[in-house]
Amino acid sequence: MPHTIRLINATLYTPEHTAATEITFRDGRIVAIGERPDIEADATYDAQNAIVTPGLIDSLVHGGGGAATMDASHDSVYRIAESHARFGTTAICCGLSAAPMDYLTKVVDAIGEVAQNPSDTGSRVLGVYVEGKFGTPSKRGAHAKEHLGKPTVEAFKTLWKASRETIRIFSYAIEEDGGLELTRHLAERQDEYRNVVPTMGHTNADYDLACRAIDAGIRRATHTLNAMTPMHHRNLGVAEATLDDPRVFAEIIGDGLHVHPTWARLIMRLKGSGNAALITDALFAAALSSDQVSTTFERDEASSSLVTREGRRVFLRDGALFLPDGTLAGSRITLNDAVRNAVAWGASVEDAVRLSTQSPARNLSLSRKGELRPGYDADIAVFDADWNPLAVFVEGREIVNCLPRLS
Numbered sequence: 321m322p323h324t325i326r327l328i329n330a331t332l333y334t335p336e337h338t339a340a341t342e343i344t345f346r347d348g349r350i351v352a353i354g355e356r357p358d359i360e361a362d363a364t365y366d367a368q369n370a371i372v373t374p375g376l377i378d379s380l381v382h383g384g385g386g387a388a389t390m391d392a393s394h395d396s397v398y399r400i401a402e403s404h405a406r407f408g409t410t411a412i413c414c415g416l417s418a419a420p421m422d423y424l425t426k427v428v429d430a431i432g433e434v435a436q437n438p439s440d441t442g443s444r445v446l447g448v449y450v451e452g453k454f455g456t457p458s459k460r461g462a463h464a465k466e467h468l469g470k471p472t473v474e475a476f477k478t479l480w481k482a483s484r485e486t487i488r489i490f491s492y493a494i495e496e497d498g499g500l501e502l503t504r505h506l507a508e509r510q511d512e513y514r515n516v517v518p519t520m521g522h523t524n525a526d527y528d529l530a531c532r533a534i535d536a537g538i539r540r541a542t543h544t545l546n547a548m549t550p551m552h553h554r555n556l557g558v559a560e561a562t563l564d565d566p567r568v569f570a571e572i573i574g575d576g577l578h579v580h581p582t583w584a585r586l587i588m589r590l591k592g593s594g595n596a597a598l599i600t601d602a603l604f605a606a607a608l609s610s611d612q613v614s615t616t617f618e619r620d621e622a623s624s625s626l627v628t629r630e631g632r633r634v635f636l637r638d639g640a641l642f643l644p645d646g647t648l649a650g651s652r653i654t655l656n657d658a659v660r661n662a663v664a665w666g667a668s669v670e671d672a673v674r675l676s677t678q679s680p681a682r683n684l685s686l687s688r689k690g691e692l693r694p695g696y697d698a699d700i701a702v703f704d705a706d707w708n709p710l711a712v713f714v715e716g717r718e719i720v721n722c723l724p725r726l727s
């Protein structure tokens with residue numbers, strides 16, 4: 321594979337739209353934006369005026385390509401990373417579901433192993449997103465009640481060690497026993513825990529407690545409005561605190577089902593594109609074509625449900641997965657779908673790109689990702705006008721490339 325690659329005739333978003341039309345990268349890093357005839361390229365591709373963005377960063381995926389993080393297998397994590405990369409996502413955090421602690425330690429070990437040993441063919445696995453396990457029963461969503469646990473410092477430390485210190489986001493119900501103590505613990509030890517983000521999620525806390533938790537160090541809200549205290553004009557809760565307080569970074573599941581497009585638009589407007597991120601919350605059935613779904617899963621014709629390899633029954637409807645009782649269980653989208661949706665809902669392309677690149681990178685303290693800038697990782701996605709990937713590079717490695725080669 322050539323060392324130095326150049327894309328020309330590119331419409332660059334970095335994340336501001338720039339008049340420059342060329343980007344050159346070498347050995348995994350961006351070396352130049354704009355025309356640089358002094359740097360010889362080994363290969364030059366014509367982007368044909370397509371949209372070129374930093375690789376998308378999906379902070380929360382549970383699966384993809386038929387594999388699930390909860391398989392507790394590094395092969396599954398590699399498969400998830402490969403499946404999302406084909407759609408322009410160049411970095412992911414792998415989310416958990418509620419399960420017994422001894423099983424979760426195996427799950428986070430597999431994710432940590434892949435985070436430490438990236439493949440050449442997939443998205444960079446940034447680490448673990450712990451969620452669900454430490455939710456409150458009334459806001460557990462699709463997570464099994466019997467496997468919920470308390471968000472204690474001890475529980476965090478167990479998973480931190482088992483994950484090989486790769487937990488990036490730790491989410492919990494702040495009202496559960498240990499929640500505030502854990503928040504203070506994480507906030508005081510940001511160096512030791514590599515800027516892990518203390519996050520509130522699957523929570524039914526009231527507004528006063530949410531404010532106290534934010535004062536104590538909460539900096540992010542898991543899938544805003546989903547599995548959260550319902551909004552009310554007098555009795556406020558976590559949602560209002562998230563929307564109001566600039567210290568809290570808000571996630572938006574961008575499938576148009578988990579959050580109504582009007583609410584997605586309001587969250588984007590209230591938080592600003594610099595303080596929110598689009599996520600997929602993607603399950604195993606994401607990043608698969610309809611044909612692949614039917615060959616990967618057993619279909620129960622009588623109920624039009626799909627039976628997973630684990631024997632779990634799920635329903636596929638409008639790009640999302642539902643449990644038999646109607647609970648939304650996660651999405652089937654990839655992050656390019658969320659970007660397309662955000663633009664359709666009224667976001668500018670600049671804002672939609674920022675929400676899926678620079679903003680999550682900054683919240684996760686990724687110093688070389690999320691922007692097209694010399695010195696940054698060559699995480700680059702090229703999209704057609706409908707946000708379908710034409711080319712994807714992860715740290716300079718070609719994952720997809722349909723662009724014509726000029727030299």
Ligand SMILES: [Zn+2]
Nearest residue numbers: 451452461547
């Ligand atoms: Zn969740």
